[in-house]
Amino acid sequence: MERRRVGILGATGMVGQRFIQLLSNHPWFEIAWLAASDRSAGKTYAEACRWKLDTPLPKRIAAMTLQPNVPEGSAIELPKIIFAALDADIARELEPKFAAAGCAVISNSSAFRMTADVPLVVPEVNADHLALLETQSWRKEHGGRGGYIVTNPNCSAIGLVLALKPLEERFGIESLFVSTMQAVSGAGYPGVASLDILGNVVPFIKNEEEKLQEEVGKLLGRLSGAKVEILDAKVSAHCNRVAVEDGHTECVSIKLKKKATREEILAAWSEFLPLEGQHLPTAPEQPVEYDEGVDRPQPRLDRMRGHGMAATVGRLRECTLLDWKFVVLSHNTIRGAAGAAVLNAEVLALLGKLDKLGVPLEKFSARAVAVTA
Amino acid sequence: MERRRVGILGATGMVGQRFIQLLSNHPWFEIAWLAASDRSAGKTYAEACRWKLDTPLPKRIAAMTLQPNVPEGSAIELPKIIFAALDADIARELEPKFAAAGCAVISNSSAFRMTADVPLVVPEVNADHLALLETQSWRKEHGGRGGYIVTNPNCSAIGLVLALKPLEERFGIESLFVSTMQAVSGAGYPGVASLDILGNVVPFIKNEEEKLQEEVGKLLGRLSGAKVEILDAKVSAHCNRVAVEDGHTECVSIKLKKKATREEILAAWSEFLPLEGQHLPTAPEQPVEYDEGVDRPQPRLDRMRGHGMAATVGRLRECTLLDWKFVVLSHNTIRGAAGAAVLNAEVLALLGKLDKLGVPLEKFSARAVAVTA
Amino acid sequence: MERRRVGILGATGMVGQRFIQLLSNHPWFEIAWLAASDRSAGKTYAEACRWKLDTPLPKRIAAMTLQPNVPEGSAIELPKIIFAALDADIARELEPKFAAAGCAVISNSSAFRMTADVPLVVPEVNADHLALLETQSWRKEHGGRGGYIVTNPNCSAIGLVLALKPLEERFGIESLFVSTMQAVSGAGYPGVASLDILGNVVPFIKNEEEKLQEEVGKLLGRLSGAKVEILDAKVSAHCNRVAVEDGHTECVSIKLKKKATREEILAAWSEFLPLEGQHLPTAPEQPVEYDEGVDRPQPRLDRMRGHGMAATVGRLRECTLLDWKFVVLSHNTIRGAAGAAVLNAEVLALLGKLDKLGVPLEKFSARAVAVTA
Amino acid sequence: MERRRVGILGATGMVGQRFIQLLSNHPWFEIAWLAASDRSAGKTYAEACRWKLDTPLPKRIAAMTLQPNVPEGSAIELPKIIFAALDADIARELEPKFAAAGCAVISNSSAFRMTADVPLVVPEVNADHLALLETQSWRKEHGGRGGYIVTNPNCSAIGLVLALKPLEERFGIESLFVSTMQAVSGAGYPGVASLDILGNVVPFIKNEEEKLQEEVGKLLGRLSGAKVEILDAKVSAHCNRVAVEDGHTECVSIKLKKKATREEILAAWSEFLPLEGQHLPTAPEQPVEYDEGVDRPQPRLDRMRGHGMAATVGRLRECTLLDWKFVVLSHNTIRGAAGAAVLNAEVLALLGKLDKLGVPLEKFSARAVAVTA
Structure with missing residues (x-):
């Protein structure tokens, strides 16, 4: 060809x-x-x-x-x-x-x-x-x-919506918190000055929280005729820059419309294979990989999964405030x-x-x- | 003497x-x-x-x-x-x-x-x-x-309760979400291996989320006779380790019992001087300092405020899900x-x-x- | 097979x-x-x-x-x-x-x-x-x-001898000075504590200078009957640990027995292909790669050359004290x-x-x- | 006053x-x-x-x-x-x-x-x-x-000449190597991009080796009438940027004109008190401090000695090529x-x-x- x-x-x-x-x-x-x-x-x-x-x-x-x-x-x-x-x-x-x-x-x-x-x-x-x-x-x-x-x-929205989509499909999403720890490559080159990030955290990225909040709504929205109905879910984002070269890590707390068990959520992720059989060269085999390790995902170890195109999820546990908590990670300049x-x-x-x-x-x-x- | x-x-x-x-x-x-x-x-x-x-x-x-x-x-x-x-x-x-x-x-x-x-x-x-x-x-x-x-x-609870106490006193706290980015010195020496944290985030600290959640309740609890009534507020914590030597940064979303304006919250913090006039050698002049900078507080720049004993708060803004969001930072081996x-x-x-x-x-x-x- | x-x-x-x-x-x-x-x-x-x-x-x-x-x-x-x-x-x-x-x-x-x-x-x-x-x-x-x-x-000797061997063959080596900046992975896991290396340099690695000095002599030595005659060249090493995950960078000053021009040295490296035609699966095509960039080699950018098996050399320039100076880099847990x-x-x-x-x-x-x- | x-x-x-x-x-x-x-x-x-x-x-x-x-x-x-x-x-x-x-x-x-x-x-x-x-x-x-x-x-010359001056005075300097590991603050703000230095070493700083080599000669030169006679010693410098916020670390090998014992060198440093009794507010009590620790000096631990104005020296040991080797460190934006x-x-x-x-x-x-x- x-x-x-x-x-x-x-x-x-x-x-x-x-x-x-x-x-x-x-x-x-x-x-x-x-x-x-x-x-x-x-x-x-x-x-x-x-x-x-x-x-x-x-x-x-x-x-x-x-x-x-x-x-x-x-x-x-x-x-x-x-x-x-x-x-x-x-x-x-x-x-x-x-x-x-x-x-x-x-x-x-x-x-x-x-x-x-x-x-x-x-x-x-x-x-x-x-x-x-x-x-x-x-x-x-x-x-x-x-x-x-x-x-x-x-880049901060892509990994997140990969993790959210299977939950939205099966249980519906009512609201969520997300607190990000984003890599410096997301700011381009020269981007973040080394004096700003060595041994440091910068708890601010211009316009990032706004973008993350509104893009999730459009991405998970429903196509209706010739327009997209924005998903009606509350999203509250905290965006931070950390001393990581590549890979955005995000802590999520989520409230679902329909209660789900741990097993149901894990199944939603593992069975999420929407492009299966399409043979797209860049599509990862498993878009959302769940890692059972207690301290995963981590940017340095997990960002290259699926050749940098998979989102890795871990630490699924109950949330005292909403329903569930988890961590999601994806490579910000490849997948993101x-x-x-x-x-x-x-x-x-x-x-x-x-x-x-x-x-x-x-x-x-x-x-x-x-x-x- | x-x-x-x-x-x-x-x-x-x-x-x-x-x-x-x-x-x-x-x-x-x-x-x-x-x-x-x-x-x-x-x-x-x-x-x-x-x-x-x-x-x-x-x-x-x-x-x-x-x-x-x-x-x-x-x-x-x-x-x-x-x-x-x-x-x-x-x-x-x-x-x-x-x-x-x-x-x-x-x-x-x-x-x-x-x-x-x-x-x-x-x-x-x-x-x-x-x-x-x-x-x-x-x-x-x-x-x-x-x-x-x-x-x-x-160490992750102290800075947080300093920021919360003035709000609890004036408005009451209903619930809060906190996502931490904690320094390696919190794990002692040798503590965190460099291979685990250079260019990385570890989204897990053993027992830390549990401690943070329960200690806040006792610290903000009310003494009643010879016991402390734990504060009845939902606290959901996500704890992360980042490549910072000293200083824990925490992103907070909070719901208050009584609505408060931005000005009222800032006033609660600036007027929080409970040890004023006691002349304690280690007490900071201003236990909670608010910084107006768009990208503050930051561990490298703000952890030594009040000789390492003050908590610095910044980025107070509305939360789409609860009431308010802010960032709080404190030195984890001094104040913490x-x-x-x-x-x-x-x-x-x-x-x-x-x-x-x-x-x-x-x-x-x-x-x-x-x-x- | x-x-x-x-x-x-x-x-x-x-x-x-x-x-x-x-x-x-x-x-x-x-x-x-x-x-x-x-x-x-x-x-x-x-x-x-x-x-x-x-x-x-x-x-x-x-x-x-x-x-x-x-x-x-x-x-x-x-x-x-x-x-x-x-x-x-x-x-x-x-x-x-x-x-x-x-x-x-x-x-x-x-x-x-x-x-x-x-x-x-x-x-x-x-x-x-x-x-x-x-x-x-x-x-x-x-x-x-x-x-x-x-x-x-x-690990600190391998990259160095790859760069030295072509020079020894063609010009003979009289003496050299080498100052290393070594990655933390060289110390194994948990190895170097993060508190020791974040924002820091540790100018000491136990026994490393001794090993580097003596191993170079044996590696470049001549087989004579059933024994190796250690190369009679003075090697002075300074070994340092830096906040790099993988890849040892080494600054070298060298005195040759026979004067060589810049072109002769570059030719010695580029023509150094001793395993050519042997089809060894792990052998890099070009064991010593010279990079013309003014600020190369760098561990993060160059350690994976030749699938982590090549040594990258750069910054060849005259030395005011010996003859030539250059920088050599190799991946310490792969090539090293x-x-x-x-x-x-x-x-x-x-x-x-x-x-x-x-x-x-x-x-x-x-x-x-x-x-x- | x-x-x-x-x-x-x-x-x-x-x-x-x-x-x-x-x-x-x-x-x-x-x-x-x-x-x-x-x-x-x-x-x-x-x-x-x-x-x-x-x-x-x-x-x-x-x-x-x-x-x-x-x-x-x-x-x-x-x-x-x-x-x-x-x-x-x-x-x-x-x-x-x-x-x-x-x-x-x-x-x-x-x-x-x-x-x-x-x-x-x-x-x-x-x-x-x-x-x-x-x-x-x-x-x-x-x-x-x-x-x-x-x-x-x-900034890279000051710490070095503080360590060299007592040796020049007592023994005379014939030649020296110096390989630096310099902090990012030396490049100003924004200066070094974080993508260039996180997990990395950059073995090049524009004009730095030239400056370091020539400034040492003038600083140690002798005033003769109305001009300075540049010291006639060969200095060969290798300059590197590392992921350190403040503090330049330098590895030195030196050849003296007159042989000196370890004790004589240590005495030269400890007795080097040229400003003693002058009561200058910014002068450190001991301009050159020797640290006996096997792995010192280190930028994070030693740069603030003498309120950031002292040079710390360590690891004095014999050099196989010249006479002695040591490491010197000083704060690059304070002392430097x-x-x-x-x-x-x-x-x-x-x-x-x-x-x-x-x-x-x-x-x-x-x-x-x-x-x-």
Whole structure:
């Protein structure tokens, strides 16, 4: 099978580097186009990037020339599939341009996550929300050329909703607390100053508690016609930065609508296999793994489960205030960012939504959204 | 004024070292006797101890000979005031022996904290609970010779109750959620292995959640006759270890019995000065300091406030689930351990309860417990 | 090809865990026998071990029962190939027993490294030293049953000699200064206390400077008849522990016997391919990789090069005092311990020295030692 | 005694904050003027600064208004004593302006350290070099109004020269290696990114090895007439950044001109008391403290000796290559920066060189430089 050409916007940042790491040997996609800031255009990737991952920068990528970060003016043909790892302000300006140019923009930015007609998707949780694409404004407004924007959630929300979805399905969620201990890579590079985090905790991450609280509601919301009904559950988040390189750890207390036993909850997690049999390259075999160890999950030991795409849950115990307590962990720049977007792209491919991009809308005939969580 | 002779049990451990640091220039107390494990008896303190603090080990202390860790057989006269920094199992065996021998045992151990007739005290919070001493069993059973045991709470409970007490007094507490990020020094030395905590979080500390939940109830409980009525509030704790040397950070969500505005809460904290005017050497001027910074408190920056004896509170904001959220921080081996015990001893001195130790009970006439929080 | 059965002594420690990680999918070897301390015998591996690696403990291994750590009394047949990850004191007692029982003991311990008839080997550097096995005392004394002990160097010596060997070959080494910054995993588990290393440096590792200094001399020594002539070069080592999980970084200044240009040195490293074409599964393609980055090598970014088996060198520059300065880095528990031993075993297999083990000596006919660095 | 008014240039950076911490209760100096970047002028100090120290920002300072960072245009009278904590590029431009305006500029910058007529001084080491001020160009060129620039060395050089000076005096130094492990605070704020240093070592600090090598030569050089003869000793430096907040640790191997025994070296250090009896407020009682512990000095335990102004030496042992090896440690932002400058100012005050500033040169009659190391 021929691999589809893809591009990466914001290719030199921490999430951009993860995109390159995850896509450089991808069986379905081939990196054909890279862009970073204006300043970088014309440089090779190796010149413009301080590579910070512990696998080598692939030589082919190192030699690629960075293109202007707009749909026009590329020295090489613009791919129709664009992974975007941009800061929110820049995403707000650039992503619509690429969508208008007929591209499928698979975005990791927060800019449009809460926009009504933009799907905010974790494939195991709410792939059905991709139906929003049928009526998304960018596709209509710009000559209906098949472009659109799809987003994945904030890094602190993804692991959490993976753990919550099986509980919501079986028991319903009434309310929850979540207190996070987040890795520094979530802030990008240079991001958190070492003087701020060595031997320290910073109990504040700008806008993070708000994002976490609202994104959970949309992700667990129900698609109703052409819109998502936000889940009516109270979510209270406390977000903290800790001296961890990768991996967000979250302490959760939860109240369910219907009482559940420990065994029922463990079964809900272990039987949560919504993508089973779909053969998506990036999907973990078991999206939610429960670890029986008394002191697990831990970021250094568990973040790479499922090649960094699984959420690990542990310490399920009764809560004196709500019903149950547990700890959930996931890798923030793989599952929580680049890997999430790649998995979104794989689902889009499966659904036929990466075909007929850039052609007039009437010719776009995606298969019905068949994958549901 | 002559200084009172005091002894330290468990003098070589992390908390024992803090006792030495805090007591070696204390205006009221003079270190006259040191003991550690059986194995150490007969060695000098310098030989037996790996000093881990960043102030020098005082030369006089370095040269002192460690005594057997029992009331008998000392080469020097046993002081009547004993600070105890022992593991719970050892404390359970040794502390009653010293109490029976007529000593005031000022204990940092968890062994007897929840025993009905043992005061669990933070002076600013519940100094009145010291009245339990009048009828404490050790004083009666062993010939009524004036000995007793007084305890301070777990390191994770002290900072929290300092922040809670002003709220309980003015508004009443219905329930609360607390998620901690605790320093490694809380586990003693060698304690937490570096391989477990570098670049990591361990979301488990043995028995810590249980201790934190139950101690808060006793500390905020009301003295009624000769017993403490445990506060009837639901407390749900998540305890985590993080890569911080000193200082426990805690995220709190709280529901009050009576609604309170932000201003009322801030006023409750700033006006909380229960020991004002008592001139206790170790008492901080302002036990609860509120910091307006968006990202405070932080362990590295705030743990030494009030010479390590103040609790710093920050980030007061509304909670979507209960009423209010905030962060509280305190130094776990000063305010949370050795300093707490020293302050307990100072209050005992103020109340006359360090006089007449070791003499038959009928001659013991403590002043009424006048200091109330 | 059928895989050879192997056993692991000291299987639950940090290096033992690395053995399991590296051997559990090894094409030539199959883990058939595990032992740890006396106390662990009879338990399953999962019960006895706190698994600290970030890849999952293989299920087959988890279920294996730990055997007594002596050659006799195993419930299963003792393999003839034993990887040993023991503390020196225990190794000194146990390893000869296994050798005497006819086993090839591939040891990571320091116990016999400097023993005259025990090969201390890094395959790329001095595989020819394996000829010492022909006359090793254990083979002779115990009925000549083919058993022997082979050792690999200290974790801080391996990366260094990989960088030094190409220079010794081409230019000769007169003297060198090396200052190490070593990872905590080198001290095993629990090993270094977090209170000792968080935000800290410990400029001392027991016996490490001595080991590093003497092992370099033997590794770079010349085999002459049945003995190794220690290299006559002055080595001065400073060893330090830093807050790094894995990867030893070493600053080197070196004086060569024959002057060399920068280009000649870089060529010596890049052309150093002594195992090329031997197809050893664990051998890195390029044993010494030079990185042109101004601030490389770094443990977090470079330790996994060559699957953790390559040494990375950087910052070659002139020395004001000797001739040249550079920095070398290698993974201390892979290249510096378990991986080193596995590579030794692969070379032994290649040389036929894993055949005919446990049979009388006269039947043992190893091929001549053909692999030379 | 009335305190002298002083100003601080670069007051909001890491070293600027240390100046404020060290000067806000200084018996001889009073902070009267603060400046930071152009952008900050007009703001209060509290508005412009992210205070990163663990002692509270003094309220008086918090409320002070930042002035323009030039000698003119201040809303308040410009003090004649200016402490400067500027980046080298900015220092090169601004410091001469203040000197020309008649100020004594006590600089921590590298801009003019190696300028022939600028004293590079550590008071215990080479206070006599202050005689260079008599003929310094700024005093002559700008109307001879008494202004000048005095510098202290790089943070990595100060601790080292304190340990070296007693050896140079008694035995002479022929050559030395030094390998540093430097704290992140040395890079200022935000400085080193947490992603670069957590669980990592960076074996490179821009220009640091060069500075360290050349500054040692000037500091230990001999004043001869109106110039300093650089010490003719070979110094080879390896500089590394490690995950330590404060405190630079340095491994040294040294060759002396005259052989010395261990006892002679220890005596040289313990008897090194060049400022004894001068009663300088910031001078440590014992500038070089030797610690007998096998694993000392360590940054977390020893950096605050002498209130952060002492250098701690340990692990004196023979070197196989040169003569002796040892480890030296000092606090990089106190002894290595702000404290060094404050001590320089105290010596200048003692010598009368802070009198008659800003007046024509002929009226400036400093006492002869009497303090010599």
